[in-house]
Amino acid sequence: VFLLGVLILLYREDWRVGALLTIFALAALLYLMRGGGFVGVRSRAARAAAADLSGYLEEQLGGLPDLKTSGADAYAMRRLHERLAARFHRVNASAMASSVFNAIVGLLFVLGAGAALGLSTVLYGAGAITLGTIYLVFRYTGMLRQPIERLSREMNSFQQATGGIVRVRELLAIESQIADGASTNIPPGALSVELDGVSFAYEAETVLHGISCRVEPGEVLGLLGRTGSGKTTISRLLFRLYDPTEGAVRLGGVDVRDTRLDALREGVGLVTQDVQLFQGTLRDNVALFNRNVADARLDAVFAELGLDGWLRALPAGLDTPLGAGGRGLSAGEAQLVALARVLLKDPGLVILDEASSRLDPHTERLLERAVTRLLEGRTGVVIAHRLATVERADRILILEGGRIAEFGWRADLAGDPQSRFAQLLRAGIQEELV
Ligand SMILES: Nc1ncnc2c1ncn2[C@@H]1O[C@H](COP(=O)(O)OP(=O)(O)OP(=O)(O)O)[C@@H](O)[C@H]1O
Ligand SMILES: [Mg+2]
The missing domain is CATH 3.40.50.300 (P-loop containing nucleotide triphosphate hydrolases)
Structure with a gap:
């Protein structure tokens, strides 16, 4: 709503500037809706790696006495390092993905603001608008930034949460290969x-x-x-x-x-x-x-x-x-x-x-x-x-x-x-x- 209000104000100042910024705002919104997929994928991978690590830890801690007595410490430690490294890379990739996502939104915004200022300068040169209008356009563009960034942040957490949900769904979808039979009863008492x-x-x-x-x-x-x-x-x-x-x-x-x-x-x-x-x-x-x-x-x-x-x-x-x-x-x-x-x-x-x-x-x-x-x-x-x-x-x-x-x-x-x-x-x- 805030976004819409700012855009309307811009239109009232000058429709050309308004139209330009509308295009940028729409592009940013579209990106927010569609572009987050790669954040989700990486966040899912990070979760899987974390699960793998904790599974490994549990298994190894449970078998600690056996590990010690068999002298397999070095081997176990190496595998632990591998898992830690895998998790680090995945979490890193996931964090990178969300930074890139935010950065692209920011970039879109800067491009938009730059284009708006450029257009205003041209219009001013042509005498179509006053210096005051340019100032207003500048202020309004600044105000556009706030709602878009907030949206971007929320989309990011949304993508990460979806990553988690998809992972839970994957786990729930693992079905036992042992299927229930028809209801033939096994007889009571001692069985052959x-x-x-x-x-x-x-x-x-x-x-x-x-x-x-x-x-x-x-x-x-x-x-x-x-x-x-x-x-x-x-x-x-x-x-x-x-x-x-x-x-x-x-x-x-x-x-x-x-x-x-x-x-x-x-x-x-x-x-x-x-x-x-x-x-x-x-x-x-x-x-x-x-x-x-x-x-x-x-x-x-x-x-x-x-x-x-x-x-x-x-x-x-x-x-x-x-x-x-x-x-x-x-x-x-x-x-x-x-x-x-x-x-x-x-x-x-x-x-x-x-x-x-x-x-x-x-x-x-x-x-x-x-x-x-x-x-x-x-x-x-x-x-x-x-x-x-x-x-x-x-x-x-x-x-x-x-x-x-x-x-x-x-x-x-x-x-x-x-x-x-x-x-x-x-x-x-x-x-x-x-
Ligand atoms: N869960 C499993 N996954 C894959 N292979 C397995 C699994 N359990 C057992 N095996 C393999 O199947 C073979 C038979 O194992 P099983 O456990 O039935 O032997 P066992 O006669 O009970 O031995 P023990 O006297 O040591 O208990 C072995 O070669 C074993 O390595
Ligand atoms: Mg046995």
Whole structure:
């Protein structure tokens, strides 16, 4: 409005000067509307670089002990410098872009003012206007500057904010590749497990090759194999964290791709190799922040797992704070918490990826008892690193480089001196598989 008023005043002084400045004002406005795109692009890139940096920092700080012990400090520092440099360049480019943007608006204005003065001088020479009019034109041009600069500043922040919004949209648009299936229900109770010609690759390299096996409801399958043989990968396919690239995974006779994800995750309990604990109390970590779970229910869960004594020994019972990354709990104890989590949802299939680290005998006994109780009346897939865990399995599957090396009844395999399983037992499971 202010801009319009000033222009009208200029027209009243002299229409030629007015028209000239109108053209410049319009050009500046047009530029403000359209020319800001490159500010937005750079501001988006700067945000992405900042996100990359903080992601890297979090990862490295989390793995600090490993970094230190492996002497990889120098490497980590170099990568940190690379990221810092990348961020610096992007933020720099973003700042440059907005300065250039402002500068161009300023330049347009100076050109406009110059042209107006030039025109006025010519008109004065021709006797069309007075010196007073020139002075007025000069003043008015000065007044034009203010609203245009304010607009320019706001456009700049607007562009930067749009950069942020576009980035958030990009993040929100990342969709899981695991799509909900039709609503075929997996049956209640203990589930049968069937892998039917399952192959899988995380990236280019195939890590599972045509795995086929079947476990009946209520049985326990012991999954053995050296590190990197694909044991954890099988557990992820059963929980449908990934879909196989070939073949099918069936639980209770139903292809997991045909069931709803939430139903599947209710029916399958997964205890991972290194359990993640959340910042919160023990209660929060077992009930997963669901406030509707009564303490009595949790007490019952711990009692059923034979962990009531362990719970009582904690300084504040269910209110004991647990840190992110499980500070304060050993790997074994973190698995106890995860077992309680699983029992709470009462699934028909329990997958246990045993921690490969050695546990103190006390925790080990607690874990053993809890696992026995958890597997009662359920189907189990246990990735075993300990002899005691292996011994509770009905069937044994030995993986080698993503292929089945051996599959059969544990008792049969143990009784056949030629079997890999028997060889493993002789060599000592603990030594061979950790
Ligand atoms: N998230 C992932 N992305 C890419 N490759 C992966 C991923 N997880 C595992 N792999 C690769 O897949 C192969 C099988 O790994 P997996 O974790 O299933 O082995 P594992 O038998 O559980 O080993 P461990 O006994 O050490 O736990 C390995 O070569 C591993 O490097
Ligand atoms: Mg593993």
